Amino acid sequence: MFSTVLVMLALDERDDSLLEAVVASAESFAIRKLVVVHVHNADPVAGPVADLVQSTSPERPAVLDAAEARLRDALSGVEIVVDNPTGPPEAVLNRLTEEHDVDLVVMGRHSAENGKAG
Numbered sequence: 001m002f003s004t005v006l007v008m009l010a011l012d013e014r015d016d017s018l019l020e021a022v023v024a025s026a027e028s029f030a031i032r033k034l035v036v037v038h039v040h041n042a043d044p045v046a047g048p049v050a051d052l053v054q055s056t057s058p059e060r061p062a063v064l065d066a067a068e069a070r071l072r073d074a075l076s077g078v079e080i081v082v083d084n085p086t087g088p089p090e091a092v093l094n095r096l097t098e099e100h101d102v103d104l105v106v107m108g109r110h111s112a113e114n115g116k117a118g
Contacts (some may be wrong), residue, residue: 001028001029001030001103002029002030002031002103002104003030003031003032003033003103004031004032004033004034004035004100004101004102004103004104005022005029005031005033005034005035005102005103005104005105005106006034006035006036006037006093006096006097006100006102006104006105006106007019007022007034007035007036007037007106007107008037008038008039008089008093008105008106008107008108009036009037009038009064009067010038010108011038011061011063011064014108015063015067015108017108018106018107018108019067019070019071021106022034022071022106023071023074023075026074026075026078029104031075031078032077032078032079033078033079033080033081033100034071034075034078034079034080034081035081035083035096035100035102036064036067036068036071036080036081036082036083037082037083037084037085037092037093037096038061038064038084039084039085039086039087039089039092039093040084040085040086040087041088041089042086042087042088060082060084061084064082064084065082067082068080068082081100083096093105
């Protein structure tokens with residue numbers, strides 16, 4: 001059904017429930033490949049100024065390594081691809097969905113601010 005799934009992580013506490021949902025759905029969705037991504041935002045409008053001067057991808061965060069290990073332990077037989085690219089998130093998402101022929105994109109949402117969902 002969804003053989004290739006891209007999972008975008010925020011590298012915070014929200015990722016736990018996101019990863020749990022992916023693991024729980026893997027068999028029923030017939031997932032064969034997971035592309036796990038955290039985008040280091042280098043959007044000239046929305047991204048931090050410091051990101052604009054960075055010419056290469058940042059060092060891969062340890063929490064991303066932990067997510068990869070967790071998925072590998074839970075999902076035998078599923079190819080796990082992990083990436084930590086730098087760029088505008090929308091452009092990176094578009095590139096990766098085409099590059100990996102993604103069937104489904106899974107991401108969390110921003111936390112609520114002032115009582116309103118973000």
